Amino acid sequence: MERILAIIGSSFGFLAVLLGAFGAHALRERLAPADLEIFETAARYQMYHALAILFVAAVVGRQPGALGSWAGWAFVLGTLVFSGSLYLLVGTGIRGLGAITPIGGLSLLAGWALLIAHLVRMR
Known part of the structure; x- marks a missing residue:
């Protein structure tokens, strides 16, 4: 289980750097400032939670x-839904996708709560 999480966390980290660089260089002139900020938020939260997934794996x-x-797994799901919905919102212009972003946020919060509970129960 921890090997799979480590692979996913590493992949999310790799993609966060790749997408962050893409946003900073290729999209800066093509997106409205508000959309670029949304894209950067997606990449930032993806990186935060890539590191969280690697920590959980360890x-x-x-x-x-x-x-x-x-x-x-809550971090994985939350990252896919939170960051994924923001990337799709910026890429497609479909503003309704922003409505599912908070579901990803709730999954990320659940991941943190579950991690706290696991750490408290550790010996």
């Missing part, structure tokens, strides 16, 4: 537990 590898595993 913790669960040392001290396995359902709460830790659930935390990792």
Whole structure:
């Protein structure tokens, strides 16, 4: 389980750097400032949670537990929905996609709560 989370976290980190650079260089002249800010928010939160997923993978590898595993998967889902919806919103111009972004945010919050619970229960 921790190997899969580590691979996903590393992939998310790689893509966050790639997309962040793409936004900073290729999109700066093509997007409205508000859309560029949305894109940068997506990349930033993707990187934060890539690191969180890697941390969870390390913790669960040392001290396995359902709460830790659930935390990792909540971060994965939350990152896909939160950052993914923002990337799609900017890329397609469909503003309605912003309505699902908070669902991703709730999943990210659940991941943090589950991680806290796992760490409290560790010995």
